Amino acid sequence: xxxxxxxxxxxxxxxxxxxxxxxxxxxxxFEPSFWISGFAQYQQDVLNPASGLYAxxxxxVLVYLxxxxxxxxxxxxxxxxxxxARKETAGRIASxxxxxxxxxxxxxxxxxxxxxxxxxxxxNALTGLEFNSEYGIQDAVGEYNRAIAAFARTRPEVVxxxxxxxxxxxxxxxxxxxxxxxxxxxxxxxxxxxxxxxxYASILAARLGKIKKCIALxxxxxxxxxxxxxxxxxxxxxxxxGIGLAFAEFQDELLNLYRKGVLLAxxxxxxxxxxxxxIRNHPGMRLRDEHFAALRINWEDKAxxxxxxxxxxxxxxxxxxxxxxxxxxxxxxKQSAPEVVVPEWPTDPVDYKTALVQLEGRxxxxxxxxxxxxxxxxxxxxxxxxxxxxxxxxxxxxxxRALEMRVRIGRADAFTIPRIAQLTQKTNQFNLTTRxxxxxxxxxxxxxxxxxxxxxxxxxxxxxxxxxxxxxxKEGEGTSGEWHIDTFLLSCRVMGRTVENAFLAAAxxxxxxxxxxxxxxxxxxxxxxxxxxxxxxxxxxxxVGDRRVWLLDEPGRLEMPSWFQVTIDRPAAAAAxxx
Amino acid sequence: xxxxxxxxxxxxxxxxxxxxxxxETNPATLPAWDSVGHINLILELEDVFDIRFAxxxxxxxxxxxxxxxxxSSRR
Numbered sequence: 001x002x003x004x005x006x007x008x009x010x011x012x013x014x015x016x017x018x019x020x021x022x023x024x025x026x027x028x029x030f031e032p033s034f035w036i037s038g039f040a041q042y043q044q045d046v047l048n049p050a051s052g053l054y055a056x057x058x059x060x061v062l063v064y065l066x067x068x069x070x071x072x073x074x075x076x077x078x079x080x081x082x083x084x085a086r087k088e089t090a091g092r093i094a095s096x097x098x099x100x101x102x103x104x105x106x107x108x109x110x111x112x113x114x115x116x117x118x119x120x121x122x123x124n125a126l127t128g129l130e131f132n133s134e135y136g137i138q139d140a141v142g143e144y145n146r147a148i149a150a151f152a153r154t155r156p157e158v159v160x161x162x163x164x165x166x167x168x169x170x171x172x173x174x175x176x177x178x179x180x181x182x183x184x185x186x187x188x189x190x191x192x193x194x195x196x197x198x199x200y201a202s203i204l205a206a207r208l209g210k211i212k213k214c215i216a217l218x219x220x221x222x223x224x225x226x227x228x229x230x231x232x233x234x235x236x237x238x239x240x241x242g243i244g245l246a247f248a249e250f251q252d253e254l255l256n257l258y259r260k261g262v263l264l265a266x267x268x269x270x271x272x273x274x275x276x277x278x279i280r281n282h283p284g285m286r287l288r289d290e291h292f293a294a295l296r297i298n299w300e301d302k303a304x305x306x307x308x309x310x311x312x313x314x315x316x317x318x319x320x321x322x323x324x325x326x327x328x329x330x331x332x333x334k335q336s337a338p339e340v341v342v343p344e345w346p347t348d349p350v351d352y353k354t355a356l357v358q359l360e361g362r363x364x365x366x367x368x369x370x371x372x373x374x375x376x377x378x379x380x381x382x383x384x385x386x387x388x389x390x391x392x393x394x395x396x397x398x399x400x401r402a403l404e405m406r407v408r409i410g411r412a413d414a415f416t417i418p419r420i421a422q423l424t425q426k427t428n429q430f431n432l433t434t435r436x437x438x439x440x441x442x443x444x445x446x447x448x449x450x451x452x453x454x455x456x457x458x459x460x461x462x463x464x465x466x467x468x469x470x471x472x473x474k475e476g477e478g479t480s481g482e483w484h485i486d487t488f489l490l491s492c493r494v495m496g497r498t499v500e501n502a503f504l505a506a507a508x509x510x511x512x513x514x515x516x517x518x519x520x521x522x523x524x525x526x527x528x529x530x531x532x533x534x535x536x537x538x539x540x541x542x543x544v545g546d547r548r549v550w551l552l553d554e555p556g557r558l559e560m561p562s563w564f565q566v567t568i569d570r571p572a573a574a575a576a577x578x579x
Numbered sequence: 580x581x582x583x584x585x586x587x588x589x590x591x592x593x594x595x596x597x598x599x600x601x602x603e604t605n606p607a608t609l610p611a612w613d614s615v616g617h618i619n620l621i622l623e624l625e626d627v628f629d630i631r632f633a634x635x636x637x638x639x640x641x642x643x644x645x646x647x648x649x650x651s652s653r654r
Contacts, residue, residue: 015615016622019592179634180618190622 001031002208007058008034009042011069012187016180020197028205039185040069046100049107060112061104062200064163065097066187067118067141078126078137086140094147105157110441112207114200115152116163117145121172156439159367161203166195198362206365208436209425212341213315214293215257215359216306218324219268219275223251223287225349228274239284243349250352251286257356261373262364263293263313263380267305267322272297293380302329303336313380314492316428316525321363323356370419372466382462383493400498400563404461407499409506410569412453417442419467420455423489427470428525430490430500432518432532435472437487450475452483452511456503458494468494471507473516481514488518488532495528502564504536508555510568517541518550581647588627589643592620605642617641624650 004025008014018034025032035056037045042063045051053061067075070093074081081089101113120141129135145164152158167175170191177189188196205211220227224247225237237244258264264287268275275297279289294312296305302324310317318339324330325345334342341363346355366373386403412420421439428434437445445451456469472487490499508516518533520526534540536558538550552558560566581602589604590597593611606612612620621637624630624646630653632640640646 016618018615019619179632179637183634183637184614184618186618190626193622 004030004032005058006032006034007053007056007061009037010064011066013039013185017193020193024197024201028201029210046103062114067120078135082134090140090143094144098151113158114161115148116161119164119167161199166199170195202365206367212321212363213319214263216265216267216320216322221325246349248284253353253356258291258377261376264291265293265309266295267302268297269299270297303333306337385462406459406565407502408457408567408569412446416455420470423470427489429492429528430495431526432488433521434523435487454507469503483511483513485518498561501561505558505560508558513555516552516555520548522546584627588623592623602644
């Protein structure tokens, strides 16, 4: 369980959100403790440094601002302002909100702040006049939403919850409960509270890396209609005709998940030749071989196949969501592989796409797309080719050489900071200390002279793996040349290729370290690197609780494996001054 | 007699053992039954029983017995 200290500030009463939000956060593996601002107290609480907000020392600040509060005057009398004045009002309100948020982030460095887009009731005095006359409310609220979104994109610590879209999805007449407004000054109905709770929880899960990595899919009556073994290649329903379109559009949406960096896998009971014929040749298929990171098409039980997929992809069973139309298979997997998320699945294929979109928001939320996300599927495909190679080479050294590995190592900069933070959030297995950092924290650390943040990018003959390693070194106080390894991690997909030897050897030379101090902090997942420092030639120094501390003098003698071609990336300005 | 679903909801919302809940249970006997707790309880009951209370009656439903009467009158 990850502890979360949550502060909740709002323009209306919001205490009632604590219950559904607490439940939604616990469901995603967080243990939240709340502090909630009083009715319409949010500005005072932000401005007063002695307020309960700061005493709570939150790492997450949720600021829920409702258009009906922000634009109260305009909504009360929509005939008082013309277009220009409305635009000005919206801009002024947005900059007031921005100023408050900046105050919060100065006083709570490192905290994540969540703002929201907002919507006003479409049922108001301007019905018919909105967009037809010089009067309007929706344009002012739209202007405000755009302005705070633009502001948030300039602040790494600020993210937006698109509450306006949540309200549209719920339906505005169900989003409000006027009884609660008049009795308790609450702008939200039970449906709205539930939608907001789930929306906030997803944003925080995305922010803190608690998201799933892979969707494992059944085939018959899931990716296409009918049973290939019975209905045959020409008999299955898939494509532009009739209900076949529901399956095709479901696949289109899966393709969007693939584009966002989610891995797709097949886990089905079929004759593999029948199924592969469809996947490779059927004109209605939108997903092809190259979109699947791994396939298990056989008559084994599905829980065993999911375990095999987890092993092949080198991810945990708890990183899987399993989709199958058959309730018997679902219940078997739930029972025999309880770590896997097994959502209920609609019986009518017309509902598949919507069910998938809901799963996306629930288990695969994203706040940004990195270059690595865009090519993750290809990377795993290349991985399969590497495994083929490994089985054909006779010695491990020959295998390393045959891979033609090229590493590029550089220091954190604006381009790499998001990926570095993402790796510290997500990496569990090859992670010596499992310290999680936000983008803001990494960015702040780059200004510190006694901290060095290195990234590592790997390419080989099968293609690029992108930025897959992070090393954070901190120079010990008053001990010139003694560097402490604060963070040492590699993405699990490049494990077992001696990349760690190359990375540490290069970083030690870059820092001119006379001594390296490494530590290993055990977690449920990082046993594979328990003996890493010993393997690299460090000697055990002492233990602090369950933390093992290791030392290596003269790390310049760390051996650089001869099968790597290494490039050190230096900023253009520095390179120019070297000449 | 209190409906078991009413007892269950009271116990779940206020995090107390169902056996402690009687017809006389009210905000004075249950510290968690404050104004926020009251809204939570009302929303939860509306969901469980699929009913809707009127705005003027919500503040008056301040005991298990009164809640039971309001629920019964809707069926």
